Amino acid sequence: QVQLVESGGGLVQPGGSLRLSCTASTKLLNINTMGWYRQAPGKERELVASVTRGGTTNYPDSMKGRFTISKDDALNTRYLEIRNLNPEDTGVYYCRADTWSGRYWGQGTQVTVSS
Numbered sequence: 001q002v003q004l005v006e007s008g009g010g011l012v013q014p015g016g017s018l019r020l021s022c023t024a025s026t027k028l029l030n031i032n033t034m035g036w037y038r039q040a041p042g043k044e045r046e047l048v049a050s051v052t053r054g055g056t057t058n059y060p061d062s063m064k065g066r067f068t069i070s071k072d073d074a075l076n077t078r079y080l081e082i083r084n085l086n087p088e089d090t091g092v093y094y095c096r097a098d099t100w101s102g103r104y105w106g107q108g109t110q111v112t113v114s115s
Helices: none
Strands: 004-007 010-012 018-024 031-039 046-052 067-072 077-082 091-099 102-105 109-113
Touching (some): 004 091, 018 109, 046 067, 046 077
Parallel strands (some): 010 109
Antiparallel strands (some): 018 077, 031 046, 031 091, 091 102
16 A cells, blocks of 8 residues: 655735645655656546656656656655646645555645636
């Protein structure tokens, strides 16, 4: 069983930046792939970015340029930096971990972009 805790969401003005955190209850090397997803009101959950244990990142074409994944192994934490936020980025951001023991989701962190 792997627990994931997201943090770092909040209210931000258009054009601003945020760094979201996802802290795992296991070492990052035990996670095959970690992904960030978001769900806007009334819409389906969509992939924002993902990274493999080996460091290979994947950003959907619609997300390229404003999202960056980084990590801190000592803290078992992956980060998602979002730049130049716009109202369409509003939603709940979740991290997901795919491990040998299964797939796990965090509880999500709310991001609201509004002036």
